[in-house]
């Protein structure tokens with residue numbers, strides 16, 4: 228488990244490219260036959276990737292930084308399936324298709340991942356004070372919000388999975404946004420939300436393409452060049468927005484003080500520096 232410490236916004240101008248990437252970019256989450264995790268002290272979010280090989284399920288184990296008997300002893304977990312696969316939670320198996328989401332409540336002792344078809348799973352876990360039921364939200368059954376405009380190259384569909392009017396959770400708020408063909412901008416005009424950390428995982432981006440992801444305070448932004456299946460950790464003071472060289476999707480997940488999706492501090496484009 229890689230541990231990332233929090234940063235102060237005044238540090239941003241002092242970071243070179245590799246320091247910026249070392250603090251905020253999660254480059255290698257998905258390795259065949261392995262589970263990789265990153266513990267961020269930004270709202271104690273844990274990000275992970277699980278890539279089971281056919282016939283060899285992977286069990287999510289606790290890690291020393293958690294000081295717990297099992298991974299979900301004090302935590303809830305969101306799983307976003309990137310492909311076809313199955314997750315077994317305390318003996319109950321949930322089959323997931325591409326972009327389906329499974330929420331695992333606090334107290335689940337055993338969580339394992341299986342796929343015979345090259346499936347992979349993105350994990351987001353946050354501290355939990357109580358136990359909500361383990362539940363599935365399916366991409367095909369979720370009505371998306373249609374956002375954006377072709378004139379601003381940001382036509383996209385946003386699906387909320389884990390949120391106060393959907394799958395209930397303690398802290399976690401999670402969903403996916405997918406850009407239409409020909410659209411490249413996400414979350415522009417952008418925003419911050421001082422009460423929550425937000426993490427993006429970009430997916431469905433062809434290997435030769437990249438997303439230019441913007442971060443930092445609105446008056447002092449920086450960018451990182453991000454490839455497919457890499458994640459970005461955005462502290463509460465940071466914008467989180469990007470433009471791709473191709474269409475893509477991204478999993479967004481938040482944790483912190485509140486769960487109100489609309490609690491955003493909007494930033495006008497002409498305020499950005």
Ligand SMILES: O=C(O)C(=O)C[C@H](O)C(=O)CO
Pocket residue numbers: 374383385403404413414415420425467479488491
């Ligand atoms: O497309 C978008 O815009 C988003 O998906 C925005 C994120 O969901 C977000 O930043 C929520 O705070």
Ligand SMILES: [Zn+2]
Pocket residue numbers: 418419420425467
């Ligand atoms: Zn946001």
